[in-house]
């Protein structure tokens with residue numbers, strides 16, 4: 001998915017500024033735990049990048065560096081042209097508002113309706129807490145309903161989140177992320193808890209919305225086939241290092257599987273899951 005970036009290049013002859021830039025980024029936790037080591041890449045606006053790798057390879061750390069939850073121990077991470085690790089206060093809040101997030105475990109409030117969960121995505125633009133759907137301004141409730149319509153769940157708007165299926169809950173979580181009107185959408189293993197049919201549905205939804213809104217997506221996955229089907233580009237991580245970085249269309253199933261090259265029994269089991 002390169003329409004935005006390639007259109008801009010065609011019009012101006014200049015490649016657009018990347019939405020995400022890693023330059024020699026390293027993240028260590030104490031002595032000896034290098035979650036990420038010397039990672040460099042640029043992510044083009046409007047592209048869909050998949051981070052592929054087994055458990056512990058550094059995918060979540062990469063996403064957390066992008067949304068400023070971690071700061072790099074060494075090197076630089078910039079998002080939308082700013083070094084997010086050094087941004088503070090309002091500037092950091094503004095940047096974070098432009099970065100939507102979707103998680104493996106959905107992180108909805110179970111006792112709230114689907115619509116109220118989506119409304120919480122707008123809390124960053126409101127003052128003070130809101131308890132109950134009717135405490136949100138009408139314009140926010142209307143926007144939330146529009147987002148629920150986009151993910152095909154308007155008819156479930158008053159259903160408590162806990163009564164929805166996993167796939168439906170993830171669609172509500174996508175709608176909530178869209179309330180921020182993000183430029184960048186980060187998805188951390190968004191389909192790892194879903195059955196294959198729901199997983200495809202959610203990936204199709206994220207991909208379709210990203211295309212419509214020109215969103216830049218960075219999505220971690222551990223399933224090779226999903227990565228090849230939905231990503232424009234695959235960045236493979238192993239042991240905190242980039243071991244593959246190429247257009248998804250140019251990567252064979254076997255090449256992608258090499259990311260899971262076995263060095264221990266644990267990884268053997270993981271590489272079977274990755275198929």
Ligand SMILES: Nc1ncnc2c1ncn2[C@@H]1O[C@H](COP(=O)(O)OP(=O)(O)OP(=O)(O)O)[C@@H](O)[C@H]1O
Pocket residue numbers: 029033034035036053054055056057058059060061062
């Ligand atoms: N806060 C932390 N403190 C200590 N070590 C950490 C911390 N966060 C991550 N790590 C370590 O960094 C490495 C990379 O972890 P990360 O969560 O980024 O991997 P991942 O590819 O997302 O794995 P998973 O799919 O299991 O979430 C692992 O060895 C992990 O144990």
